[in-house]
Amino acid sequence: MGEKIGTLYGVGVGPGDPDLITLKALRVLQRVPQIFAACSSKNSYSLALNIVQRHLDGAKITPLAFPMTKDAEILKEAWEANARRVLQALLAGEDAAFITLGDPLTYSTYGYLLRTIKGLHPGVEVVTIPGITSFNAAAAVLNTPLAEGEESCYLVSGAMGGAKLRQVAQTAENIVMLKTYRHFDDICQTLEELDLMDRATYVRLCGLNGEMVEKDLSALKGQKMPYLSMIIIKKNGKA
């Protein structure tokens, strides 16, 4: 008989409010001996860990540093090093969890980690536990449907500015744009060009201290935006 290999649990811990964690996620996190959390290489802070910390029950916590860079080679090296650390724990026979903000399969480092671990050791068992996404939480704060009837809802990234908006604006009835922190002014300019400024609502720090909803995006232009910022655009009527 071969050695026992632990199972990897990719766990979504929700968007910020510690009450928005699923029972399934909690049960796994209170059972596994080891929990990995992605953090910036500049400091070991992990928001995902901060959200669940109060619920944890003595698991060993290991921060995994992911550099804040777009350099593909540096990122690949970091994912490989982190994947090997997680794999080491699994090959020692222990189950382990990797926690992520919101849902693990929505704009998350978990996807890269998963592919790298599967590439290194295809036999590892992986169980993904979905989490409530940031935009589901924001829609709830706004009491606004993201899509109704035959409408579409596009999920796009604002990390590069307004370009993705231009791509989808013709066909989408509703658009959720995440990562709107760095190029907020460019995104506003694109919304103005597309005549969508009065259809957009900005939400920051949903479920966390400093939560804010702003329906007049022009009032925010020129400001430094926090990382946890998004814009919801409803072409058929504002949120």
Ligand SMILES: C[S@@+](CC[C@H](N)C(=O)[O-])C[C@H]1O[C@@H](n2cnc3c(N)ncnc32)[C@H](O)[C@@H]1O
């Ligand atoms: C790397 S993505 C993570 C998405 C996450 N996995 C999810 O399911 O929502 C980070 C972006 O998610 C959005 N985000 C995550 N949590 C948020 C929150 N509590 N309030 C507002 N935006 C949030 C922001 O747009 C942020 O730039």
